[in-house]
Amino acid sequence: MGYMEEYRKWMESPALTEAEHAELAALEGDEKEIQERFFAPLSFGTAGLRGTLGVGLYKMNRFTVGAATQGLANLIKQYGPRAMQRGVAIACDSRIQSDEFSHLAASILAANGINVIEWESLRPVPVLSFTVRTYGTLAGVMITASHNPKEYNGYKVYWEDGAQLPPKEADVVAKEMGALDMFTEVKTMDHQEAVDKGLIKIIGPESDEIYLRQIQKMCINPDCIAQVADDFKIIYTPFHGAGYKLVPEILKRIGYKNVICVPEQMVIDGNFPTVKSPNPENKEGFNIAIEMAKEMGVDLIIGTDPDSDRCGTVLKSSTGEYVTLSGNQMGVLLIDYIITAKKLTNTMPPHPAVLKSVVSTEMARKVANDNGVECFDTFTGFKFLAEKIKQFEETGSHQYLFAFEESYGYLCGDHARDKDAVIASMLIAEMAAYYRTKGMTLYDAMQDMYKRYGYYAEETLSIVMPGVSGLTRMAELMKELRESPLKEVGGTAVKDVRDLQTGIQTELATGETTEVELKGQNVLYYDLSDGTSFIIRPSGTEPKVKVYIMANGASKEEVDAKVEKYAAAAKEIVK
Numbered sequence: 001m002g003y004m005e006e007y008r009k010w011m012e013s014p015a016l017t018e019a020e021h022a023e024l025a026a027l028e029g030d031e032k033e034i035q036e037r038f039f040a041p042l043s044f045g046t047a048g049l050r051g052t053l054g055v056g057l058y059k060m061n062r063f064t065v066g067a068a069t070q071g072l073a074n075l076i077k078q079y080g081p082r083a084m085q086r087g088v089a090i091a092c093d094s095r096i097q098s099d100e101f102s103h104l105a106a107s108i109l110a111a112n113g114i115n116v117i118e119w120e121s122l123r124p125v126p127v128l129s130f131t132v133r134t135y136g137t138l139a140g141v142m143i144t145a146s147h148n149p150k151e152y153n154g155y156k157v158y159w160e161d162g163a164q165l166p167p168k169e170a171d172v173v174a175k176e177m178g179a180l181d182m183f184t185e186v187k188t189m190d191h192q193e194a195v196d197k198g199l200i201k202i203i204g205p206e207s208d209e210i211y212l213r214q215i216q217k218m219c220i221n222p223d224c225i226a227q228v229a230d231d232f233k234i235i236y237t238p239f240h241g242a243g244y245k246l247v248p249e250i251l252k253r254i255g256y257k258n259v260i261c262v263p264e265q266m267v268i269d270g271n272f273p274t275v276k277s278p279n280p281e282n283k284e285g286f287n288i289a290i291e292m293a294k295e296m297g298v299d300l301i302i303g304t305d306p307d308s309d310r311c312g313t314v315l316k317s318s319t320g321e322y323v324t325l326s327g328n329q330m331g332v333l334l335i336d337y338i339i340t341a342k343k344l345t346n347t348m349p350p351h352p353a354v355l356k357s358v359v360s361t362e363m364a365r366k367v368a369n370d371n372g373v374e375c376f377d378t379f380t381g382f383k384f385l386a387e388k389i390k391q392f393e394e395t396g397s398h399q400y401l402f403a404f405e406e407s408y409g410y411l412c413g414d415h416a417r418d419k420d421a422v423i424a425s426m427l428i429a430e431m432a433a434y435y436r437t438k439g440m441t442l443y444d445a446m447q448d449m450y451k452r453y454g455y456y457a458e459e460t461l462s463i464v465m466p467g468v469s470g471l472t473r474m475a476e477l478m479k480e481l482r483e484s485p486l487k488e489v490g491g492t493a494v495k496d497v498r499d500l501q502t503g504i505q506t507e508l509a510t511g512e513t514t515e516v517e518l519k520g521q522n523v524l525y526y527d528l529s530d531g532t533s534f535i536i537r538p539s540g541t542e543p544k545v546k547v548y549i550m551a552n553g554a555s556k557e558e559v560d561a562k563v564e565k566y567a568a569a570a571k572e573i574v575k
Contacts, residue, residue: 003038004031006057010038015063015183016055023055039468044068044174046165046383047540050145050154053096060097060145060153062104066186068155069105069141071176073112073187075169076138083138086160087115089131091123092143093307094241095153096270098122101143103191105155110194111187120204122268124242124308126411126420129162130211131203133415139165144307147279148542150272162417163386208246214415215423216253220341225255225433232436233298234429235289237262239278240269241306247425254426260296262289272306280305280312280408283324290314290322299441300432304421310408311421313428315443328361328458329446330428331404335364336449337431338402338412339371349399353392355385357405358500358518358525359535359548363456364404370453374398379500379521381540382409386417406460406548454552457559459567461547462539463574474538474545477574481524481536489526489534490569498525532562536574545574 001009010016011024027033037056042049042064049068051060076083090106092098099122106116117135119127125142132140140158148154157165157173165173180186194200219225234251236259238244244266251259264274265288272278275285280303289301299316313330317323325333335354342348353374356364368375378384385403392398404410409419412427428442435445450456465473486494487508498505503519506512523537535548547570551562 003035006038007034010056013183020055036467041177044071044170044177045540046167046170047381048154048156048165050148050152050542052151053153060155062101063182065101065104065143065155066108066188067177067180067182068157068173069108070112070180070182070186071173072139072141072157073109073114074176075172076114077112078172079138084112084114086136086138087117089117089128089135089137089140089158090143091119091125091128091131091140093125094122094268094270095143095145095306096150097153098143098270101153101155102141104188105141105143106200107188107191107194108186110197110199111189113199116194116200118200118202119207120202122242124246124304124420124422125156125418126309126416126422127208127211127246129158129416129418129420130214131207132158132160133162133417134207134210136160142307146307147277147281147305147310149277150270158418161386161390163390164381164383164418211415212246212250212253214413215250215426218413218423219254219426219430220338220347221345221430221434222254224437225430228433228436229255229257231258232256232433233258233260233296233300234432235260235262235293235296235298235301236425237265237286237289237301237303238308239275239280239285239303239306240265240267240272241278241304241308243304243308243421243425244268246422247302247304247308250422250426251429254430256429260292260298262292264288270306278306280310281327283314286312286314286322286324293322299443300429302425302428304425305408308421309419311410311424311428312408313442315441317443318447323443325442325446326458327404327406327408328363328456330408331356331360331406331410332363332367332449332453333442333446334404334410334424334427334431335367335373335402336371337434338427339368339373341430341434342401349401351398352401353398354401355388355403357381357385358523359460359537359546359550360404360406361456361458361550362533362552363453366453366456367449373401377518379518380405380523380537382411382417382419385411389417406458450556455554455556455559456550456552457556457563458548458550459563461549461567461570461574462542462544463547463571464544466543470543474543477545478522478524478536478538486526486573489528489573490565492532492566493529494534495527495529497527499523500525528566530562532566534566534570547574
């Protein structure tokens with residue numbers, strides 16, 4: 001069916017409300033917008049659904065959420081009565097319509113005879129993963145679009161280990177969605193009726209308590225916090241999102257007495273009125289917190305995104321300027337600190353390992369290896385880090401200490417299988433206390449690490465390619481790069497290229513090929529002759545191509561110059 005036929009089908013459906021019909025009627029004559037909304041359904045994958053809100057096949061709305069939930073219900077029913085009894089855990093963040101989609105998903109699952117555990121109000125992503133693991137549900141649903149702009153929402157599905165849905169199960173859900181009529185074949189029932197019948201169980205603070213107790217156990221060296229707690233101040237902002245309750249609470253529980261929250265950003269609001277983007281990677285979101293820090297003499301600011309799975313920091317530098325740490329910098333700081341703290345407290349396991357995504361800094365490997373800890377790469381996306389953790393558990397080969405990705409995602413402990421900004425905030429605060437006892441700030445600690453391990457610098461470029469034409473161009477670009485491999489970047493020769501789709505590494509000088517461990521993802525990884533890594537991949541969750549530049553060298557000036565040169569080259573290559 002073409003997009004105009006699909007548009008007409010929606011226009012004529014009695015399932016739409018008057019307001020939904022009006023929204024579509026207003027598109028009459030705007031063929032480009034109709035195409036954007038109806039050219040294809042939102043694709044369901046291991047990351048679930050994500051898109052902009054609105055009426056249409058390629059939008060996030062009650063019909064696309066309903067179809068995904070019915071597809072999930074059909075999957076669960078294939079596993080039989082015991083699976084239906086185990087049921088599904090559901091949570092949501094602060095985004096527009098998140099609570100509505102949460103109730104809708106719960107009602108549809110209940111109508112299919114599947115038990116539901118639903119959080120009474122917004123909670124962080126890691127709490128949903130924790131709920132699946134703690135309550136033993138077969139699956140979980142998190143209504144969130146992470147740090148995307150306010151126009152977005154999403155639908156993430158988790159499986160029984162608390163990690164995102166595996167490919168096999170995701171394919172079943174996608175197939176079931178494609179086979180049903182989202183207007184007539186989605187079962188539902190009244191939400192309150194389902195609660196009254198015991199099909200939906202509502203949980204709240206009593207379950208927060210279980211989560212917080214598990215998190216607090218991961219505090220490695222609380223003694224250092226006790227030494228500085230009287231005068232150490234931390235400013236925290238949840239960016240109008242789900243971290244507003246649990247992050248301040250865990251910081252207080254580990255001993256901090258002065259946790260100052262940004263009042264304007266503690267207001268739960270899916271429009272994110274005080275920021276251009278609710279992304280802790282962007283310094284501008286911290287503007288209010290920085291002004292507060294200047295007035296109060298605070299040198300550490302922590303911020304979490306709307307679903308509280310990503311964590312960003314702002315630090316006071318040696319010159320008094322407030323600077324952000326990248327996800328890579330915080331990752332290596334935490335690796336170094338966790339190793340140090342575990343050695344100090346004699347809690348280091350016999351076969352320790354740290355995990356990172358393949359596009360995260362190689363400084364992590366240097367820090368780990370120099371301290372007798374192994375470092376493993378996975379594909380981008382925390383589900384792959386979770387798979388590696390599960391593999392360690394099954395084989396007993398290693399005990400993971402810490403997992404991270406450069407996009408501000410961190411995990412420690414076995415309570416969850418997705419990145420967790422609550423535990424990250426706790427560990428960052430603990431680490432800051434440790435360095436305070438040494439007369440250092442986290443900024444000082446980062447500079448000291450460069451002196452000990454060498455200088456590293458990274459930059460991630462995001463080239464936005466929206467709409468149908470963008471999807472086409474992204475596919476064309478990767479095809480072109482495979483058919484005509486880059487021989488140089490910014491005037492520096494390419495030594496070899498790893499195609500992580502096929503798992504083949506090719507040495508350009510000789511044409512010799514070897515197999516690499518990672519394969520099956522649309523990533524091209526170029527090793528340049530000066531030791532720089534230059535990586536290109538389409539985003540799996542947003543309409544953009546990402547380019548990662550990872551440089552190292554003998555000085556800050558050297559690595560900064562490399563990053564600048566290759567960033568300029570990237571803009572000529574990806575367009």
